[in-house]
Amino acid sequence: MVVLPSAPRLLVISVARIGDTLLATPLMRGLKQAFPGSELTVLAHPRRTEVLQHLSFIDCLGNIDKRTAPWRGWLSRARYDAAVVLGREPALVRYALRVSRHVSAYDEPGLPGDDRLDRVPVQEGVHAVLDRLRLVAGWGLQALVLMSDAWPGADGLPGLRIGFAPVL
Numbered sequence: 069m070v071v072l073p074s075a076p077r078l079l080v081i082s083v084a085r086i087g088d089t090l091l092a093t094p095l096m097r098g099l100k101q102a103f104p105g106s107e108l109t110v111l112a113h114p115r116r117t118e119v120l121q122h123l124s125f126i127d128c129l130g131n132i133d134k135r136t137a138p139w140r141g142w143l144s145r146a147r148y149d150a151a152v153v154l155g156r157e158p159a160l161v162r163y164a165l166r167v168s169r170h171v172s173a174y175d176e177p178g179l180p181g182d183d184r185l186d187r188v189p190v191q192e193g194v195h196a197v198l199d200r201l202r203l204v205a206g207w208g209l210q211a212l213v214l215m216s217d218a219w220p221g222a223d224g225l226p227g228l229r230i231g232f233a234p235v236l
């Protein structure tokens with residue numbers, strides 16, 4: 069299990085289509101709630117940052133893609149305590165390893181061998197939101213998914229709320 073400081077510097081890399089980018093926001097919000105004093109940086113595909121730019125739980129928003137990732141992070145002073153890579157491109161994982169003490173990513177062919185990399189097995193048939201939450205299980209967090217009539221969705225059915233609890 070990864071031990072993070074009480075106010076960690078966190079990086080989320082989300083290079084995906086617009087729908088997958090939106091489905092990653094519960095993870096981002098949940099991280100900010102689990103680590104209230106944290107600094108959350110999100111790097112997204114240049115065409116997706118617009119949908120994330122006004123989310124209050126993101127402290128810093130920037131661009132990255134698989135073509136620019138190999139050139140980044142060599143001279144940068146930006147360092148993170150932990151990073152989660154939502155895209156399945158090895159170049160994004162290699163970038164995250166250059167700038168982070170610990171990285172969680174889906175286990176895909178072509179990923180570098182590194183003790184700081186938590187390879188999360190790909191599971192088919194898991195809801196996209198829940199699948200992303202699995203990526204930070206090694207950070208000592210257990211996902212809580214709450215359904216309640218107090219938070220109805222647009223369709224009037226019980227709403228879904230995501231949060232994290234420490235693993236005891």
